[in-house]
Amino acid sequence: MNLAERVQALTPSTTLAITSKAKALKEAGHDVIGLGAGEPDFNTPEYILNAAKKAMDEGKTKYTPAGGLPQLKEAIIAKFQRDNQLEYSQNEIIVTTGAKHALYTLFQVLLNKGDEVIVPIPYWVSYPEQIKLSEGTPVYVKAEEKNQFKLTPKQLEDSITPSTKAVVLNSPSNPTGVLYSKEELEALGEIALKHDLWIVSDEIYEKLIYGSGQHISIASISPALKEKTIIINGVSKSHSMTGWRIGYAAGNETVIKAMSNLVSHATSNPTSIAQYAAIAAYEHSEEEINNMKKAFEERLNKLYNWIVEIPNITCVKPDGAFYLFPNVKEVVKASPFNTTDEWVAQLLEEEKVAIVPGSGFGSEDNVRLSYATSLEQLEEAAKRIKRFVEKYS
Structure with missing residues (x-):
């Protein structure tokens, strides 16, 4: 065939x-x-299960806006304010069918044929494949074990060409579990801004950090970095909701609108019941x-x-x-x-x-x-x- x-x-x-x-x-x-x-x-915690049951009992089983329920977007906005000291509007957020779908959709709207995306090694398995599906070119940079598997500013700088469009950062990381510090993100961010790169910041594991480590979103470091960063997140890992398939992206309004237009022709909307469950996830205590x-x-x-x-x-x-x-x-x-x-x-x-x-x-x-x-x-x-x-x- x-x-x-x-x-x-x-x-x-x-x-x-x-x-x-x-x-x-x-x-x-x-x-x-x-x-x-x-x-x-x-x-999945019981209060989330109960919210889903309640939504079903109340008939909340119909189509929603393609980019997600306004109520869920508000819950996500509150989460960003509370956890990351970041301010977003509803027009800067899209809810997707899992964080993986947010990444896929982002690459589809961001990349043209031949655009390069810097992908540090080790990487999550789907980054290169999604970039290739968007006709982009993954450019691999080996983050050394002696440097805790983290991309260095010099490695980033040396990998940039006239075709470079974006860099992917995943902190904490899958598969290594390592976490970038604020200082490390500042240094990488400075280079990304210098070369006008988009930063794809995958923060899906932000709630699972141990010891004295602290999650810093690169978008929170400066207004300039916020404008060039698209944050990818979701409730899958933080609330043990992998099968519910609720993720989201937050960032530049033009990019988010393009993503919303695309998903309107791809999935129509994330599952309504799962969206109501995600609202409960973010409105409840984190016990x-x-x-x-x-x-x-x-x-x-x-x-x-x-x-x-x-x-x-x-x-x-x-x-x-x-x-x-x-x-x-x-x-x-x-x-x-x-x-x-x-x-x-x-x-x-x-x-x-x-x-x-x-x-x-x-x-x-x-x-x-x-x-x-x-x-x-x-x-x-x-x-x-x-x-x-x-x-x-």
């Missing part, structure tokens, strides 16, 4: 491939521990969020210690999200396997532990482990990984 070139060029998701294989093994009766999940393992965050922080600290105790594995300790991104280069080198992908596949086959190879994130020496599962499962997974490493060392 002669499919469109734009889809033939897509790279399959390594995360989904591992998840699919793990599911098949589990269904066959194997004791599989899945550390590939990109979602919290907690249920449930904080409880989830405490659980994640405990898991992080324990799993991190278990993993770095394994010989020849090193790991940058994350500041947020719910992933570890250890370096297994030396482990793989000492094994009979040619690549990290092969090593990960055999780990699943032998020890029934599903993790994601770093190749899907542009970093072939690393693997991603999600700690969105119980401490008992994490401890057992660490034991199995250690046993596997020792067997082939």
Whole structure:
């Protein structure tokens, strides 16, 4: 079949491939521990469920404006004021069918054929594919492990060409969990402004930060940066609402209007019931969020210690999200396997532990482990990984 070139060029998701294989093994009766999940393992808080039920009972099941309910936009505006000291109007916000859809729509309206977007490595798997689908060109810049996987001002400056249109920043990051400081964002922002670049700031993990770390939105640093930044966020990770598919973008009114025009022909609107649930999410106290965050922080600290105790594995300790991104280069080198992908596949086959190879994130020496599962499962997974490493060392 002669499919469109734009889809033939897509790279399959390594995360989904591992998840699919793990599911098949589990269904066959194997004791599989899945550390590939990109979602919290907690249920959506009850007050959100009740808001959705109430919306259904009241018949709020019809079309909404393409860019989202005005009431939800107001809740998002209040959230930005409260959490980020940012002021937006309704015309500067669009509600989308998940944060991923916000990113996709943004790239569609921002990029022309050949426009370049700087994408730091490691990256979230969908950034390059979405850029390519928009006929843009992802320009990869390897953020070094010795620099906590963060893009440096010099790297950004050196990567800019006359075709550069935007740079993607993700803080806290998927897959590394690292967090940019205000000073680091100021330095990057200065270069972006100098070259008139758009900043795509993916802040979906902002509520999941541990220790003394603090989330800073680059848009809050100066009015000039706010004008050139499009913030991407949503309720998926913060409120354990991945399946509800509510995300949003905030930024320049002209860009947001173009996004709204596009989605009016693509999805009509995000699900009405999910929008009312998201309103409740932002109007309620954050007690449930904080409880989830405490659980994640405990898991992080324990799993991190278990993993770095394994010989020849090193790991940058994350500041947020719910992933570890250890370096297994030396482990793989000492094994009979040619690549990290092969090593990960055999780990699943032998020890029934599903993790994601770093190749899907542009970093072939690393693997991603999600700690969105119980401490008992994490401890057992660490034991199995250690046993596997020792067997082939």
